[in-house]
Amino acid sequence: MGKIIRKILKQLFKKPYTNLFPAKYAPDSVLKLFQLLEEGKAELIPPVEVPPDYRGKLSFDSDSCIQCYQCEKVCPTQTMERDEEGDLIFYLERCTFCSQCVDMCPVDALEMSEEFLLSRPDKYNDDLILNGSESPGKVRGSS
Numbered sequence: 001m002g003k004i005i006r007k008i009l010k011q012l013f014k015k016p017y018t019n020l021f022p023a024k025y026a027p028d029s030v031l032k033l034f035q036l037l038e039e040g041k042a043e044l045i046p047p048v049e050v051p052p053d054y055r056g057k058l059s060f061d062s063d064s065c066i067q068c069y070q071c072e073k074v075c076p077t078q079t080m081e082r083d084e085e086g087d088l089i090f091y092l093e094r095c096t097f098c099s100q101c102v103d104m105c106p107v108d109a110l111e112m113s114e115e116f117l118l119s120r121p122d123k124y125n126d127d128l129i130l131n132g133s134e135s136p137g138k139v140r141g142s143s
């Protein structure tokens with residue numbers, strides 16, 4: 001009995017492993033949280049570092065792309081579509097982060113970034129669409 005009580009007490013004073021990101025007591029509304037942060041009434045707890053080879057948001061270097069469409073062939077969720085010029089458009093709300101397109105790309109035009117904060121109210125939000133033809137030469141998706 002004494003052993004159990006000792007264990008319980010030990011657990012009670014142990015620091016939790018969970019990272020309470022983004023705040024210890026998040027309000028129901030994220031907007032409210034931003035307001036509280038601005039007023040200095042809440043503290044932002046930073047996210048933990050992602051491990052090596054983490055598969056976050058896809059990034060696309062349209063300059064390097066040679067339009068071989070190998071990525072399109074292996075993608076299990078048809079994340080990519082082509083515009084009239086054959087440039088790829090990635091609709092990331094369909095992406096499963098499997099990284100098969102990255103492995104397949106012969107010129108390393110694709111990579112999985114460390115970004116994981118991808119929640120948006122609209123799945124067609126600019127942040128969730130990678131479109132090389134709109135911004136030639138610009139690496140998008142790794143901001």
Ligand code: SF4
Pocket residue numbers: 058071074075076077078079080094095096097098099100101102
């Ligand atoms: S990571 Fe997987 S699901 Fe996402 S675009 Fe690449 S192949 Fe498709």
Ligand code: SF4
Pocket residue numbers: 064065066067068069070071072088104105106107108109110
């Ligand atoms: S596999 Fe790479 S080079 Fe080929 S179309 Fe996809 S992104 Fe472009």
